[in-house]
Amino acid sequence: MTPLIWGTLVLAALLGLLAIGTPIAFALGFVSILILILAEGWGSLGILGETFFGGLASFSLVSIPMFILMGAAVASSPAGRDLYEALDRWLNRVPGGLVLSNLGACSIFAALSGSSPATCAAIGKMGIPEMTKRGYPNEIAAGSIAAGGTLGILIPPSITMIVYGIATETSIGRLFLAGLLPGFMLTGLFMAWTVYSCKRRGIGLGDVTKHYSMAERLQALPKVLPFVLVIVAILYVLYGGVATPSEAAGVGAVVCLLFVAVIYRLWRPRHYTGLFRDTLKESVMIMMIIGASELFSFMLSSLFITQSIAEWIAALSVNKWVLMAIINLFLLVAGFFLPPVAVILMTAPILLPIILQAGFDPYWFAVILTINMEIGLITPPVGLNLYVINGIAPSISLGEILKGSIPYVGCMIVGIILLCLLPGIATWLPDLLMGPSL
Numbered sequence: 280m281t282p283l284i285w286g287t288l289v290l291a292a293l294l295g296l297l298a299i300g301t302p303i304a305f306a307l308g309f310v311s312i313l314i315l316i317l318a319e320g321w322g323s324l325g326i327l328g329e330t331f332f333g334g335l336a337s338f339s340l341v342s343i344p345m346f347i348l349m350g351a352a353v354a355s356s357p358a359g360r361d362l363y364e365a366l367d368r369w370l371n372r373v374p375g376g377l378v379l380s381n382l383g384a385c386s387i388f389a390a391l392s393g394s395s396p397a398t399c400a401a402i403g404k405m406g407i408p409e410m411t412k413r414g415y416p417n418e419i420a421a422g423s424i425a426a427g428g429t430l431g432i433l434i435p436p437s438i439t440m441i442v443y444g445i446a447t448e449t450s451i452g453r454l455f456l457a458g459l460l461p462g463f464m465l466t467g468l469f470m471a472w473t474v475y476s477c478k479r480r481g482i483g484l485g486d487v488t489k490h491y492s493m494a495e496r497l498q499a500l501p502k503v504l505p506f507v508l509v510i511v512a513i514l515y516v517l518y519g520g521v522a523t524p525s526e527a528a529g530v531g532a533v534v535c536l537l538f539v540a541v542i543y544r545l546w547r548p549r550h551y552t553g554l555f556r557d558t559l560k561e562s563v564m565i566m567m568i569i570g571a572s573e574l575f576s577f578m579l580s581s582l583f584i585t586q587s588i589a590e591w592i593a594a595l596s597v598n599k600w601v602l603m604a605i606i607n608l609f610l611l612v613a614g615f616f617l618p619p620v621a622v623i624l625m626t627a628p629i630l631l632p633i634i635l636q637a638g639f640d641p642y643w644f645a646v647i648l649t650i651n652m653e654i655g656l657i658t659p660p661v662g663l664n665l666y667v668i669n670g671i672a673p674s675i676s677l678g679e680i681l682k683g684s685i686p687y688v689g690c691m692i693v694g695i696i697l698l699c700l701l702p703g704i705a706t707w708l709p710d711l712l713m714g715p716s717l
Contacts, residue, residue, distance in 0.1 A: 345528030375477030385427025422683020614655020
């Protein structure tokens with residue numbers, strides 16, 4: 280059979296398994312094994328174990344569970360509540376200030392956790408009831424948290440950026456730098472839309488019943504600043520050449536655990552049982568997807584499916600920006616059905632040679648890809664953040680959450696357009712601090 284027919288079979292089998300709820304890792308692994316047996320016989324099973332574990336034999340992967348542990352330490356403590364409270368004291372009299380407080384808390388918490396669902400859950404549990412109590416419509420209260428949570432996969436340290444770096448063999452430190460300014464840009468776009476929307480609808484025009492003195496505003500900062508300093512320290516040691524991402528992640532996790540223990544006086548082992556369980560669960564899930572995706576990539580390459588797709592896209596006689604629009608559309612659709620880690624592992628190795636041939640910067644493309652994945656997190660049918668918000672606020676329907684999220688999807692599309700017009704938003708900082716990429 281031709282690579283096109285094999286590719287069609289692979290796609291049909293994979294979509295079929297995902298449609299009946301098969302976990303991503305098992306769907307990728309099962310399809311890979313089945314197609315290899317059909318194409319090359321039972322003898323191909325002899326190299327599957329080596330291929331699977333070979334995909335996990337990278338020291339850089341150590342950083343993933345460490346960053347997850349760092350985020351879990353913050354998510355399982357009152358740190359998220361204090362972060363939210365501190366920002367609310369500074370922004371409570373600004374139009375839409377409570378929503379801005381939540382978005383700001385999401386952006387900082389996202390940087391600490393690197394996880395969108397964790398950010399949605401931690402900030403949403405406090406923010407959504409408070410917003411609805413103060414008269415904000417359900418769609419704004421839920422949609423803003425769902426969108427703010429997506430920042431977790433862009434603002435460094437980001438787990439998806441680590442996965443992209445491993446999949447494409449690019450610098451993780453440079454990827455973190457590339458995502459920093461775009462992350463701030465998206466946060467700014469989210470906030471700008473929020474202020475405009477709240478003023479237009481006449482809601483959240485400053486809480487005149489509450490007034491915090493400067494002393495009260497400053498009082499809320501000491502518990503928050505140590506965790507913000509952890510982010511700054513991690514970025515410093517990475518870009519200063521002091522430590523590798525794995526070393527920085529390990530130290531960051533230990534420091535966050537110590538801060539949680541000291542600041543919130545959580546000394547008992549029972550306080551950490553759920554924390555380590557959640558870290559182990561999420562880490563194993565990601566590692567299984569990485570190992571299964573290595574099998575999947577090996578299968579695609581063995582049947583020349585990857586090469587055929589790359590050659591077909593490269594042979595398109597179109598302007599490079601039209602090519603980028605096609606790739607964006609493809610990533611957007613993929614993000615509707617698959618989680619970010621799976622999309623990156625399955626598509627990045629295929630798309631990277633095409634991107635390079637078209638003259639695009641691979642680190643700039645990582646940011647474009649990540650924003651597309653952010654859109655997928657708040658759009659059906661998968662839309663993981665939508666279901667997380669619905670789980671913590673069951674009184675708000677999925678329709679209301681989606682309605683509130685759509686304007687922020689528009690902000691992300693504007694962000695992609697700005698990055699295409701001004702690629703320096705992503706490339707300027709890495710080039711300044713680390714020199715031009717080759």
